[in-house]
Amino acid sequence: MEDEVGESKDELTSIGSTSSPSLREATWTWGRVAAASFGGPAGQIAVMFRLLVEERGWVSERRFLHALNYTMLLPGPEAQQLAVYLGWLLHRTKGGFIAGWMFVLPGFVSILALSVLYVTYRELTVVTGLLFGLKAAVLVIVLAAVISLGRQVFENRAMVALAVAAFLGMYVFNIPFPIIIVAAGIIGYLGYRWAPDVFTVMTGHDSDTADAVISDVPESVSRPSRRQALRTLTIWLIVWFLPLLALVLVLGRDHVFVQEGLFFSLVSVVSFGGAYAALAYVAQEAVLTYEWLLPDEMLDGLGFAGTTPGPLIQVVQFVGFMGAYRNPGSLDPLVAGVIGSLVVTWVTFVPSFLWIFVGAPYIEYLRGRTSLTAALSAITAAVVGVIVNLGLWFAVNTLFESVYVFEGYGVRVLLPVVTSLNVAALGITLLAGVLLLRFNQSILRTIGAGIVTGVVYQVLLV
Template sequence: MQPNPPQVDDTTGVPRPRYSLWQLARYFLRLGTSGFGGPVALVGYMHRDLVEARGWIGEADYKEGLALAQLAPGPLAAQLAIYLGYVHYRIRGATIAGLAFVMPSFVMVVALGWAYVRYGGLAWMQSVFYGVGAAVIGIIAISAYKLTRKSVGRDKLLWAIYLSLAAVTVVTESEMAWLFLAAGVLVWLWRAPPPWLRRGNVPMLAAISLPATAAGTGMTDWTLLSQLGVFFAKAGAFVFGSGLAIVPFLYGSVVTEFHWLSERQFVDAVAVAMITPGPVVITVGFIGYLVAGLPGACIAAAATFLPCYLFTILPAPYFKKYGKLPAILAFVDGVTAAAIGAITGAVIVLARRSIVDVPTAVLGVAAALLLLRSRKVPEPLLVALAAVIGLLIYPLVHGS
């Protein structure tokens, strides 16, 4: 049952939010501390908790935030958290929500980085990831299913977009920003065509897209921390899609180009991001710690998240001002359908890497069924149980 309608401010006539900024900060602190499953699951949790359960955020505001997060470069879940903080509390809310969401997982990966360096690697991580990776697939599959039912509905055009983006993501194992834009434009032209299109006077349209990569910036004479800052700023500013999309970009430079980490260290860094809650892109903190200690972790994280923060709060006022126009609503519906299709495709891509044998298949299916049949099962408990099962089963299946 939805909460009572919000009260209206007597001086401005604007509805007051149903929650305080402190309540929102506490929510994102808790989500950043216990939200497992990567970007797919995290955006699902935000919808479930803030839109459906609490009624703090409207469905339209959520969809606008998801669309903006998909269109702009940077990590999906962090950008959506920043936008949702902006909805009622503007820049102050966006800043506090973003910091509250990111900080818990940053502290965790820095602590794991310290243990990794001190004790010469984390041999147990492979066993833990064996179990956790399978359970996470079940968690994010249910999140994608719920988002699909809620946002795509029975609209045939949205279903065509959704299925197309899911297929493209599965085949290419990447997310293409221009397809999100194209989906939005298609639904806009179909539902609310502009007058010049109805008259048949179609001018030539010029597509402007952000470059997917940046030109090289000779960094050979720079200090190591400066190199880290510039590199991770590029990663945050020019990589589109979910936090998982940053992984191949990081690998090409961190391992191959700069030789900051070995391949084994990089794989461990990705595993750390997957077995800790919060945004997957926080793996940059672990990488920064391995390269240059605590200053490296701080520089890597700050440089990665600052672009996504700016790419969210700068266009946010225009989304809020013009978001109710029929053309914008249609555009947002198209982008949202594309985004959820890409998220569903990402579930399949990740499943192919995490479901590797019968035990992992059973773990994934069991996690999905538990979440589907009961709303009272906490995801952190599932992840903890999967980690224990992985520690017990992996040595038996694959040898010690």
């Protein structure tokens, strides 16, 4: 496989200053990363940094941040793409392939098991309480993501203005998410030419590890082969779309498996800014357009993804399961749900390998160009606004039992019925906020407290 989709020896010369770890040792380490990858992209990136930079010394801090900046520019799950990139740096295509799929596997198994339990036992009082507390705690996790990203980019008024514009554009004026992200990237790229200090706000630290396997020592890197890049692109496009083509030929264009495959293929192309940003778009389409699941079920799925290992974008697997479960055709609903999970997982994560295996050689060649960092800074600022949109959408549907849509004067806004406030949900949300933001408890402990409180409320007080 490495000969088919790998890189020529001339693409990159002298990657590191010392010999790389064995593939077996790296595989074991990627297993450790996967097993500890709870808490969303921030936690997962922190785990990789600790293991690969601080503990193993395989990657220097600057090279780690360089790879992270590129993956933040890409659509899709940045933490998984970072794993693919770092695996590729260490062992080329084979290493990237192993790192990427091992990062996904634990979450896939966990979400699939929870999806089956969800449709089978969710009417039980204990399960109802679990989901009730889970959804309230998830709101605080979204808030924490806004605060974390905001600290990175809110260094001047231009970045704040981009975030506000992105929020208003999506929540009030219903501007499509992809347009917002593309516009932000263009603004950042062009703004760098006008005011580089304003738009280049996401930079790495000055310290580095010169003796790391993948260090920041200047290297002689040749221009990547266009022929090799085209070959890699072609192969991974075939890997991505051949299963979908087979589904179309066998089941027809209108089958739920095909609809899910095509929709989430689109999501994988336009979902810049990671899971939180993508979910605003996914929730809107999956709930309102395709009617695959209900708003509170979307929150349940996000809660599942937040309490299992793997990327938060794995929640789309739950969406795929529920959509196929509700539209099974001639299949048993559970069987249809499992197939839907497989289809959605495939089209969500295969593109990550394409972006890395095609783009990483060029990113290594262009290492040090600050115009990319400027585009990243603007995109990240816009993503903060998009995440606020997601959080507000979740908050309205979680904290209030009735909502309505106001339409007029060119706007369309989701608003709550104030008198329908759910005091219990508000209380659990405040509890989770105190634990996570005031006492710096882990995401797992915060969600655990929300779950326990929700179960107690449902069992004893309802």
